[in-house]
Amino acid sequence: MVKSVSSRFPAPVRADAEAYLAGPEEETTDPRVERLVNELIGRVADKWTLLVLEELEEKGTMRFSDIGRAVDGISQKMLTQTLRQMERDGLLTRTVHPVVPPHVDYALTPLGNSLSAAFCGVWMWAERHREAVEAARAAFDARA
Amino acid sequence: MVKSVSSRFPAPVRADAEAYLAGPEEETTDPRVERLVNELIGRVADKWTLLVLEELEEKGTMRFSDIGRAVDGISQKMLTQTLRQMERDGLLTRTVHPVVPPHVDYALTPLGNSLSAAFCGVWMWAERHREAVEAARAAFDARA
DNA sequence: CGGCATCCGTGCAGATACTG
DNA sequence: CAGTATCTGCACGGATGCCG
Numbered sequence: 545m546v547k548s549v550s551s552r553f554p555a556p557v558r559a560d561a562e563a564y565l566a567g568p569e570e571e572t573t574d575p576r577v578e579r580l581v582n583e584l585i586g587r588v589a590d591k592w593t594l595l596v597l598e599e600l601e602e603k604g605t606m607r608f609s610d611i612g613r614a615v616d617g618i619s620q621k622m623l624t625q626t627l628r629q630m631e632r633d634g635l636l637t638r639t640v641h642p643v644v645p646p647h648v649d650y651a652l653t654p655l656g657n658s659l660s661a662a663f664c665g666v667w668m669w670a671e672r673h674r675e676a677v678e679a680a681r682a683a684f685d686a687r688a
Numbered sequence: 689m690v691k692s693v694s695s696r697f698p699a700p701v702r703a704d705a706e707a708y709l710a711g712p713e714e715e716t717t718d719p720r721v722e723r724l725v726n727e728l729i730g731r732v733a734d735k736w737t738l739l740v741l742e743e744l745e746e747k748g749t750m751r752f753s754d755i756g757r758a759v760d761g762i763s764q765k766m767l768t769q770t771l772r773q774m775e776r777d778g779l780l781t782r783t784v785h786p787v788v789p790p791h792v793d794y795a796l797t798p799l800g801n802s803l804s805a806a807f808c809g810v811w812m813w814a815e816r817h818r819e820a821v822e823a824a825r826a827a828f829d830a831r832a
Numbered sequence: 833c834g835g836c837a838t839c840c841g842t843g844c845a846g847a848t849a850c851t852g
Numbered sequence: 853c854a855g856t857a858t859c860t861g862c863a864c865g866g867a868t869g870c871c872g
């Protein structure tokens with residue numbers, strides 16, 4: 545997701561440069577853990593992932609095309625990709641019923657449910673402050 | 689951010705097709721509001737936005753290049769872009785001190801702080817379940 | 833110092849077609 | 853139905869150079 549081998553900002557005073565060699569369990573400041581957490585957030589805060597997550601949370605179990613119809617604007621390709629990633633991350637289970645025509649069910653795991661719960665605050669924020677953000681945008685655009 | 693004019697999934701049974709004409713304040717199901725909220729989440733759940741948000745939350749006020757140094761891997765271009773968007777959305781204030789060399793301070797607004805708080809649950813989730821996700825990935829990859 | 837303008841590569845995502 | 857495979861483009865993001 546991130547290259548970060550590139551010419552980023554100079555870091556002349558990297559005080560915690562080798563701090564991770566000393567403290568083995570300083571969770572919040574260990575740069576390696578921080579990077580992993582950042583990466584995980586970036587992965588999981590993906591737009592389609594969020595929408596699929598919410599849809600499954602409220603509907604329980606859904607078929608492939610049900611999700612595709614419920615999530616506005618997603619393509620089959622992105623849906624497949626998103627579902628695979630989420631399955632890989634342990635967020636949902638994929639159950640194939642060997643019948644014709646094929647029938648595949650998706651459902652959240654407890655881990656997926658917990659993530660959904662964690663995002664609850666963000667959804668509430670978005671709903672509560674939607675108008676404030678729109679107003680801020682209008683004001684900003686008016687100045688420019 | 690989303691085209692969505694494209695050939696998405698067919699929606700043969702769109703029961704709530706004109707529901708938004710009837711109920712004026714059915715917040716949770718109004719498709720227009722839902723779209724706006726989704727768009728807002730997509731905007732705000734951006735990777736760089738999240739990282740800048742966290743950095744400003746913990747440091748208070750920061751200068752342009754301070755943020756650039758604190759956020760690992762971000763380029764000047766992306767930083768400028770992210771900061772502009774956040775300013776436009778009312779998440780932070782940009783204060784230019786007219787001295788030479790230029791001095792520009794960035795700080796979160798109350799709205800920005802509230803967003804940061806809303807994401808708190810997600811950060812905690814990521815820290816708490818990081819290992820579970822890694823284990824799930826390993827298991828998934830082993831099967832394939 | 834804190835940008836903005838420009839060029840440019842590539843990776844993501846859409847469209848389309850095909851299959852078990 | 854639930855995918856895979858392939859082609860394509862274009863937008864995102866990196867690198868560089870210049871300016872107030």
